[in-house]
Every structure is written in structure tokens, then in C-alpha cells.
Amino acid sequence: MKLNIKRLLSFAAVAVLLGSFASESALAQGASRASRKDDKKEDAANQIDQQTGAVMSKASELINANQVAQARAKLAELKLDKLSPHERAIVEQMNVQMDMTEEKYASARQHMNAAINSGGLNDKEIADGKYFIAQTFVQEEKWQDGINGIEEWLKLPNVKPNGNVYYLLAVAYYQLEKMDQALVNAKKAVDLSDKPQEGWLSLYASLLINREKYKDAIPVVEKLVNAYPAKKQYWMQLSGVFGQTDDLKNALIVMQLANDAGLLTEQNEFQRMADLMMTQDMPYSAANVVTNAIDAKKIQPDVKTWQFLSNAYIAAREWKKAVPALEKAAQMSDKGIEYMQLGQVNLQMQQWDGAVAAYEKALSKGGLKDPSDAHVGIGAALFNQKKYSEAKAAFEKVPSSNASNAKTAKSYIQAINAMLRKN
Numbered sequence: 001m002k003l004n005i006k007r008l009l010s011f012a013a014v015a016v017l018l019g020s021f022a023s024e025s026a027l028a029q030g031a032s033r034a035s036r037k038d039d040k041k042e043d044a045a046n047q048i049d050q051q052t053g054a055v056m057s058k059a060s061e062l063i064n065a066n067q068v069a070q071a072r073a074k075l076a077e078l079k080l081d082k083l084s085p086h087e088r089a090i091v092e093q094m095n096v097q098m099d100m101t102e103e104k105y106a107s108a109r110q111h112m113n114a115a116i117n118s119g120g121l122n123d124k125e126i127a128d129g130k131y132f133i134a135q136t137f138v139q140e141e142k143w144q145d146g147i148n149g150i151e152e153w154l155k156l157p158n159v160k161p162n163g164n165v166y167y168l169l170a171v172a173y174y175q176l177e178k179m180d181q182a183l184v185n186a187k188k189a190v191d192l193s194d195k196p197q198e199g200w201l202s203l204y205a206s207l208l209i210n211r212e213k214y215k216d217a218i219p220v221v222e223k224l225v226n227a228y229p230a231k232k233q234y235w236m237q238l239s240g241v242f243g244q245t246d247d248l249k250n251a252l253i254v255m256q257l258a259n260d261a262g263l264l265t266e267q268n269e270f271q272r273m274a275d276l277m278m279t280q281d282m283p284y285s286a287a288n289v290v291t292n293a294i295d296a297k298k299i300q301p302d303v304k305t306w307q308f309l310s311n312a313y314i315a316a317r318e319w320k321k322a323v324p325a326l327e328k329a330a331q332m333s334d335k336g337i338e339y340m341q342l343g344q345v346n347l348q349m350q351q352w353d354g355a356v357a358a359y360e361k362a363l364s365k366g367g368l369k370d371p372s373d374a375h376v377g378i379g380a381a382l383f384n385q386k387k388y389s390e391a392k393a394a395f396e397k398v399p400s401s402n403a404s405n406a407k408t409a410k411s412y413i414q415a416i417n418a419m420l421r422k423n
Helices: 003-010 023-035 041-046 050-064 068-075 085-103 106-116 123-139 143-154 161-177 181-192 197-209 216-228 232-244 248-260 267-279 283-295 301-317 318-331 337-348 352-365 373-386 386-396 403-423
Strands: none
Touching: 041 161, 050 068, 050 085, 050 337, 068 085, 068 143, 085 106, 085 123, 085 197, 085 216, 106 123, 106 386, 123 143, 143 161, 143 318, 161 197, 161 337, 181 197, 216 232, 232 267, 248 352, 267 301, 283 301, 301 318, 301 337, 318 337, 318 352, 352 373, 373 386, 373 403, 386 403
């Protein structure tokens, strides 16, 4: 099972918490705290010096204008050891924001740890910071570090994990090929959401299939099909899962619905639908699917295609339609087996000359399991044309080593001898 991790992470919405850690938000947070009257100590601790506030405000403007270098220079005017814990926390959060803008994950983690250790954050903010650090590890594809960080965060008091948390864990475990742990967390991600994101359902379904839990995967993939009916991969996946549970009827129905929606485009998709029709005793429909796909240039026929098509027509007892497919298969094959089949079909249609020609080509091309079958076929075709001497010569080529064919040949020879005596 191969997943596109970039796509998965886009669904995960690996937040950098820019809104929470932006300088303007942090300044507003401090102002909001200062306005509360129920905790005077906290109010005092969260006061921002006017001069410091002016520097922060200007740096914030520069960050919002994407002038990161200028913002860093502005913040450098502040002496960190002179700042209050709250002010220090805000500055570190602003550095986090700038680092994330430039994808400097290691530096962002350092600044977030500094914010956490500053003493200027409350318990919730500390928890959010630790979760942020774990997210950056996932963003950098440092999977085990990300797992460790998230699982430590889950142990903190009063944290409320949502589906995204468990989805990130599932992705990380998947990347480490720890499929059972990935499956557990993918299930939690889906179960925690009334409307799971596409990536969550897709990962969950893929993991269920990976662990061969096909029946459990069916309702998950059905949700994907219903939510994203224009995405062919989910129809193919649903048909495949039904097939794995031996529900070939529904596997076929899904393929037919996808075809009706115009989603099937590839040779293997049309061939799969035709194969499923054969399992449901629909050989003529299977032949039509392949024929139409060939006509629409969706299938580039090879020897296997013509073999399938001829077998489908033979199963449907459409002998005449089987002939051109058999001829093409026989021409492309390196063995005479298809010519043998062509001879048999001609016998069914009482096309005696065609049967003789096909059997002779089978013998000429070789690769037959038992050439005596061809001699019996030639003899039978000639006998029905009342070419008794030629038929007898054909039957006499049947070796005694094949008891069944030898018995048939002997019966024909006896009948031919009797007729020749009458004449």
C-alpha cells in the first residue's frame, strides 16, 4: 500500500498555530487579560511595557507585510533578559511565526520551547505549544519524534484531542510501517468526527484493506464513494473490496455504475468489468464490453484480449462471432492452441473446410498438448464431407498412446471401412 504523504498532510491541516502565536493576537491576549478584574496578580504579570509594546507592534506589522528580515531586526532592539515572562513569551511566539513562514522548523521549536520555559504562558498555552512542537516534527517527516510529542501531549491534564490529533498519529505510524497502531488511530480520527475529512477516510480504508479487514472497509469506502462520486479511485477500491469478500455480484455492480458515470478509461478497468461479467454468467455482455472498448480505442488488444473475447463468445454460443477473435488470437500466438479452438468452433458450425484448415494450422504451428486431438478433428470434418479415404488417413495418424482418441479413431475407421466395402 502506497500513500501520498504530502496529500495526506494537506488533509491533516498541520496547523502552525500562526493565529494563536501571532504577535497581534498575543498582544490582544495580554490586553484582554489586563481588562479582567478577577485576578489582579495575573493582570499585573500580563502588563506590557509601553516602549516594548511599541516595538512588538511595529514588528507585527512587518511580519504581516511579509518583511521577516525587518521584523527580526526590529525585535532585536529588545533585550530579552529585561523583559517580563509574559513579554518574553510573546517575543518567542513572534519568532515562531517568522520561523514557520520560512519553514525553519528546528528554530521554531527552539523558540516555542523558550516561550514555554519563559513562565509567561498559562497551562493551556503551554499545552498548545507542546502540541505545536509535535506537529512540526510530523511536518518535517520526523515520524517517531512526532509520535512521541503527540503522545506526551495526550497525557497532559485537560487536553481535548480531536480527530486531527489521531489522524496525525495514524500518518506517522503508517510511515513507520506500524500498521496496527496506525489503524487504531485512524479509527479514532474518523469516530471523533461527524464529517471526517477525505484524507482520514482514505487512510482508514487503506489501513483496513492492508490488514485484510475487508468487510470493515466496505462502509468506509462507501462513504468515500458517496461523498466524492467523481473520484474513480474510490469506485475501483469499493469494487476491489467486494471482490475480496467474494461478493462478485456487488463488485460488478460498482464497476457498471462507474462505467455508466463515464469514469472508466483504462484497459484494465474494462477488462476487470468483463471478467466480473464472466463470473456472473454474462459472457455475451462481457464480450460486448471488450468489443466496445476496442472500438473506442480504450483497449489495445493483444493475444490475451482476443483469447478472452473468443472464449466469451464461445461461452455465449455465438460461434460466428468467436471466429474472427480466434483467428486474431491464433495469428498472434506462438502456439497452435487457438487454431485448435478455431477448428472446434468450425466443427460446431459444420464448416468442414474451415475446421480442416484450422486443425492443419494447429499442427503446423505446434505447441499442442496432444496433437492427436487435431488428427481426430480433421478426420471428423473429412468424414462429414464424405471424404472417407482422406478421413481414414487422418484417423490412422492417431497413436494408440491416447486411449480415448485411439478408441474414437478406431470407431470411425470401422465405419469408413464398412462404407467403402458397400461402395
